[in-house]
Amino acid sequence: MSGTVDHDVVIIGAGFGGMGAAIEFKRQGYDNILIVDREDDLGGTWHVNHYPGLAVDIPSVTYSYSFEPNPFWSRLFAPGPELKRYAVHVADKYDLHRHMRFGKAVEGARWEEEEGHSGGGHWVVNLSGGETLTTRYLVAATGYLSQPYRPEIPGIDEFAGDVLHTAKWDDSYDLSGKRIAVIGTGATAVQLIPEVAKLAAEMTVYQRTPIYVTSKTDFAIPKSVQRIFARFPLTQRAARLVSTSLLELLMVAGVLRYRQLRRFNERAGSLAIRHMKHHIKDPVLREKLTPSYSFGCKRPTFSNDFYPTFNLPHVSLETTPIERFDADGIVTTDGKKTTIDTLVLATGYNIWDVNFPAFEVIGREGRDLGKWWRDNRFCAYEGVSVPMFPNFLCLASPYSYSGLSYFTTIEYQMQHIARLFGEVRRRQARGFEVTEKANEEFLDRMTVLLGDSVFYNGNCGPVRSYYFNQHGEAAILRPTSTYNTRREAGSFALTDYSFS
Numbered sequence: 001m002s003g004t005v006d007h008d009v010v011i012i013g014a015g016f017g018g019m020g021a022a023i024e025f026k027r028q029g030y031d032n033i034l035i036v037d038r039e040d041d042l043g044g045t046w047h048v049n050h051y052p053g054l055a056v057d058i059p060s061v062t063y064s065y066s067f068e069p070n071p072f073w074s075r076l077f078a079p080g081p082e083l084k085r086y087a088v089h090v091a092d093k094y095d096l097h098r099h100m101r102f103g104k105a106v107e108g109a110r111w112e113e114e115e116g117h118s119g120g121g122h123w124v125v126n127l128s129g130g131e132t133l134t135t136r137y138l139v140a141a142t143g144y145l146s147q148p149y150r151p152e153i154p155g156i157d158e159f160a161g162d163v164l165h166t167a168k169w170d171d172s173y174d175l176s177g178k179r180i181a182v183i184g185t186g187a188t189a190v191q192l193i194p195e196v197a198k199l200a201a202e203m204t205v206y207q208r209t210p211i212y213v214t215s216k217t218d219f220a221i222p223k224s225v226q227r228i229f230a231r232f233p234l235t236q237r238a239a240r241l242v243s244t245s246l247l248e249l250l251m252v253a254g255v256l257r258y259r260q261l262r263r264f265n266e267r268a269g270s271l272a273i274r275h276m277k278h279h280i281k282d283p284v285l286r287e288k289l290t291p292s293y294s295f296g297c298k299r300p301t302f303s304n305d306f307y308p309t310f311n312l313p314h315v316s317l318e319t320t321p322i323e324r325f326d327a328d329g330i331v332t333t334d335g336k337k338t339t340i341d342t343l344v345l346a347t348g349y350n351i352w353d354v355n356f357p358a359f360e361v362i363g364r365e366g367r368d369l370g371k372w373w374r375d376n377r378f379c380a381y382e383g384v385s386v387p388m389f390p391n392f393l394c395l396a397s398p399y400s401y402s403g404l405s406y407f408t409t410i411e412y413q414m415q416h417i418a419r420l421f422g423e424v425r426r427r428q429a430r431g432f433e434v435t436e437k438a439n440e441e442f443l444d445r446m447t448v449l450l451g452d453s454v455f456y457n458g459n460c461g462p463v464r465s466y467y468f469n470q471h472g473e474a475a476i477l478r479p480t481s482t483y484n485t486r487r488e489a490g491s492f493a494l495t496d497y498s499f500s
């Protein structure tokens with residue numbers, strides 16, 4: 001059906017989100033699909049990240065496509081390289097490789113009306129290197145955690161030692177015997193710090209906000225169990241159901257329904273504190289590692305070896321803010337200087353300044369999506385579409401993240417695509433656009449529901465987490481159960497869209 005355009009569908013991002021969208025578009029009968037990624041291979045997060053200790057923090061039976069179970073996960077929480085292999089397997093099986101093009105960053109996309117077609121139009125996509133493409137439908141699957149954040153600390157550019165960012169890890173770099181500073185104590189740092197400590201001569205961890213870490217029930221999955229999963233897929237589905245239900249309970253009871261179930265949240269927080277106290281006996285260290293905010297305001301994580309690392313004689317925890325870098329070290333605001341050879345930035349990602357959207361998107365009447373979101377409020381109807389942006393699906397968007405495993409989000413968005421394009425086909429339409437009214441009603445509903453969450457009822461003041469945007473709104477997580485999210489993805493009112 002391409003007609004005058006180069007492609008029916010252009011998907012930006014070859015991570016699990018973009019691959020899920022491509023699988024769904026193929027199911028809907030489209031084949032002229034292009035998946036563009038600025039990296040040199042597929043996998044998104046799991047291609048880009050390969051720092052020591054990388055693993056999933058959601059059990060692998062749940063952190064995978066439900067329609068493509070992998071019976072051969074080696075552990076309950078699989079290490080990063082297995083996720084990359086799984087992504088390659090999915091691309092092989094669903095014939096995605098031939099649609100992919102790498103090494104091209106999308107710099108912008110602009111909607112162009114077509115003369116003589118009421119409501120008809122297409123997207124013009126600008127790639128790095130000056131190339132342009134045209135497409136009927138545009139899908140941004142650029143991920144939340146894909147634009148690495150580098151802190152702007154005075155003197156950081158003058159630091160003469162080696163600098164590694166967890167999202168740009170140099171596998172050939174030898175950490176052995178080095179004096180190392182790690183900045184950050186988020187979920188990535190929790191995985192990385194114990195591994196760096198094994199090799200460093202000295203390690204100082206600079207912490208701004210302590211994280212809640214609970215114990216991790218992780219174990220190798222015996223080959224015999226893997227064979228049972230392969231032979232009798234229902235057994236793995238049962239394991240998935242158990243793990244998914246526990247995660248759902250944690251999310252809904254612990255975070256989203258804080259107002260009604262505050263006790264549950266406090267219990268989860270105290271379990272993490274108990275875990276920390278079990279490993280840390282020094283009262284000063286305990287104090288430093290104790291969060292002063294409610295559980296869930298910042299993404300908590302699981303680890304058994306994070307806290308014990310701080311008991312090692314060559315590891316110290318610094319909580320005094322960093323004032324500046326010298327060429328050979330870090331100086332904190334109390335004047336203390338720590339000389340280092342290597343700086344490791346576990347400082348995460350920039351979501352609200354440079355992501356959302358990850359490239360310039362100009363819709364109807366010249367509306368700039370990034371500017372519009374920032375000048376008004378961040379919102380995407382059902383976490384996928386925005387008024388004034390016809391034929392555009394934005395998968396990493398406000399209120400789209402449902403549940404704790406990102407695969408829940410990917411799969412409900414696939415369901416949304418199926419329902420929406422079923423209607424496009426039925427009407428023999430070429431264009432769709434969500435109505436302003438539907439978008440506003442969705443935003444109102446999310447706002448009311450968020451009023452029950454820990455973000456607005458708990459004590460989130462002392463934390464600067466990526467859940468909050470520049471307006472102080474926690475506009476990432478969808479404040480409903482995943483059951484509700486999936487149900488709506490399969491039954492949203494088709495009148496919420498106009499078709500042309």
Ligand SMILES: Cc1cc2nc3c(=O)[nH]c(=O)nc-3n(C[C@H](O)[C@H](O)[C@H](O)COP(=O)(O)OP(=O)(O)OC[C@H]3O[C@@H](n4cnc5c(N)ncnc54)[C@H](O)[C@@H]3O)c2cc1C
Pocket residue numbers: 012013014015016017018019036037038039043044045046049055056057058063104105106107141142143144145146188358359396404405406407
């Ligand atoms: C270290 C780490 C561990 C994680 N662990 C978990 C976990 O255990 N459980 C969980 O639920 N989630 C986890 N996440 C979140 C994870 O990002 C999602 O689970 C999921 O992988 C996102 O898939 P995606 O395809 O939406 O985005 P991504 O995997 O981020 O892929 C986005 C792709 O878009 C490309 N891209 C971005 N901008 C452009 C552009 N302008 N032009 C061209 N290409 C572009 C990027 O190169 C990237 O390949 C983790 C994230 C990180 C960083």
